[in-house]
Amino acid sequence: MTMTFTASARRVADAASLVPGGVNSNFRLGISPTPLVIARGEGPYLHDIDGNRLIDYYLGMGPMILGHNPAEVIDAVRRQLDYGLLFAAQSEIEYQAAALMNRLVPCAERVRFSCSGSEVVQAAIRLARAATGRATILKCEGHYHGWFDNVVWSVAPPAADMGSVDAPAHVPASPGLDPKAGDSVDVVVWNDLARLETRLRKGDVAGLIMEPIMCNQNVIMPDAGYIEGVRRVCSETGTILIFDEVITGFRVAPGGAQSLLGVTPDLAVFGKAIANGLPVAAIAGRADLMDLMVTRRVMHGGTYNAHPLGMAATVATLTALADGSVHDRIAVRGRRLMEGFQTILRNRQVAGRVQGLPQVFHVTLGVRDPIHNYRDQVNADKAAYVRLTTALLGHGVRALERGAWFLSLAHDDAVIDATIEAFDHAVAEALV
Numbered sequence: 001m002t003m004t005f006t007a008s009a010r011r012v013a014d015a016a017s018l019v020p021g022g023v024n025s026n027f028r029l030g031i032s033p034t035p036l037v038i039a040r041g042e043g044p045y046l047h048d049i050d051g052n053r054l055i056d057y058y059l060g061m062g063p064m065i066l067g068h069n070p071a072e073v074i075d076a077v078r079r080q081l082d083y084g085l086l087f088a089a090q091s092e093i094e095y096q097a098a099a100l101m102n103r104l105v106p107c108a109e110r111v112r113f114s115c116s117g118s119e120v121v122q123a124a125i126r127l128a129r130a131a132t133g134r135a136t137i138l139k140c141e142g143h144y145h146g147w148f149d150n151v152v153w154s155v156a157p158p159a160a161d162m163g164s165v166d167a168p169a170h171v172p173a174s175p176g177l178d179p180k181a182g183d184s185v186d187v188v189v190w191n192d193l194a195r196l197e198t199r200l201r202k203g204d205v206a207g208l209i210m211e212p213i214m215c216n217q218n219v220i221m222p223d224a225g226y227i228e229g230v231r232r233v234c235s236e237t238g239t240i241l242i243f244d245e246v247i248t249g250f251r252v253a254p255g256g257a258q259s260l261l262g263v264t265p266d267l268a269v270f271g272k273a274i275a276n277g278l279p280v281a282a283i284a285g286r287a288d289l290m291d292l293m294v295t296r297r298v299m300h301g302g303t304y305n306a307h308p309l310g311m312a313a314t315v316a317t318l319t320a321l322a323d324g325s326v327h328d329r330i331a332v333r334g335r336r337l338m339e340g341f342q343t344i345l346r347n348r349q350v351a352g353r354v355q356g357l358p359q360v361f362h363v364t365l366g367v368r369d370p371i372h373n374y375r376d377q378v379n380a381d382k383a384a385y386v387r388l389t390t391a392l393l394g395h396g397v398r399a400l401e402r403g404a405w406f407l408s409l410a411h412d413d414a415v416i417d418a419t420i421e422a423f424d425h426a427v428a429e430a431l432v
């Protein structure tokens with residue numbers, strides 16, 4: 001059976017006279033065959049306004065690790081509603097959330113909450129500059145740290161614009177950026193310790209920010225010794241090491257990538273899975289750095305910071321994730337899904353690669369060899385992949401066009417089986 005999406009297409013087109021493109025984030029623009037209009041979420045499913053029930057692997061772009069309507073999170077938010085909405089003061093629930101983070105996340109001696117990953121990245125950058133008195137922020141090619149002017153550089157540069165490996169170009173990801181914002185950010189290729197070391201030895205970098213497991217362009221594990229080397233060189237050069245765990249945090253392990261990899265950054269930022277769908281983000285890190293917000297009044301503000309509803313969701317979510325059993329259960333099913341996809345690609349003789357972790361992995365077409373950094377996959381067959389996700393949607397499976405697959409606890413064995421079957425049909429239709 002192939003599903004149709006005409007009601008969504010019509011509604012989005014109509015709404016474009018009111019809302020640019022009919023969508024409220026540029027990442028929702030131009031999805032094939034149409035951006036969807038959703039009526040409700042339930043477990044692993046989304047129900048759209050065409051009446052389709054879709055197995056969802058977007059999971060809100062990552063947050064919904066417990067599924068779309070986990071009782072413990074919904075109940076906690078409902079209970080919190082009875083106490084009022086916003087206090088511009090402290091409440092016990094935010095201290096509980098901070099204590100949970102402190103228990104789970106190795107670097108989290110101190111914690112502050114905000115509402116989006118983009119915001120807490122800015123807080124981390126400001127702390128790094130204040131702590132070191134240096135201006136330059138170093139980021140890695142292909143990594144995404146939010147949509148603000150000083151970090152949306154070389155996020156997904158076309159091959160022709162990337163520049164050399166020794167001096168990657170600064171490629172703006174949007175028109176309208178402050179051209180000067182690019183002056184204080186420098187770009188290195190990821191998973192290359194020698195080049196990073198050469199750059200950091202110049203001694204002018206305030207902070208190095210990276211996704212410790214690269215999840216925005218592909219899902220790429222650090223090579224053996226790389227992250228340990230990054231930690232050592234940052235310490236030796238007085239560079240603040242910032243892990244952007246907005247995707248990996250609470251998703252790949254209760255303590256995030258830093259606990260999985262056994263390397264502790266100076267600062268780390270979190271979002272997405274922290275509150276299973278409520279708009280919560282956090283910055284966590286070394287006490288002496290975080291306390292600069294007090295001792296030197298390094299500015300971190302926000303009307304909605306530590307919003308009580310978000311904090312209730314955070315406590316419920318982190319409590320559910322704390323012992324790691326959710327991750328273990330997702331891992332078994334995620335591995336089955338990854339193996340199922342790889343087998344189908346092999347049997348149908350489609351060049352493609354499935355790599356990453358079972359809680360978040362990536363399918364790349366047109367590439368067979370292991371992918372170590374952005375450049376290894378820049379020439380992947382993205383058009384073919386969009387054909388594949390379009391066909392998958394017709395078979396009731398919603399997966400990101402960029403290749404990522406997010407899993408939740410609600411994706412049970414039957415859902416995994418149905419997905420593998422749909423994948424086989426979609427590959428046959430779109431790629432063979």
Ligand SMILES: Cc1ncc(COP(=O)(O)O)c(C=O)c1O
Nearest residue numbers: 116117118144145146246247271
């Ligand atoms: C690694 C990473 N950092 C930061 C962000 C920005 O977070 P937000 O969209 O909550 O502003 C994202 C969003 O996808 C992300 O993946």
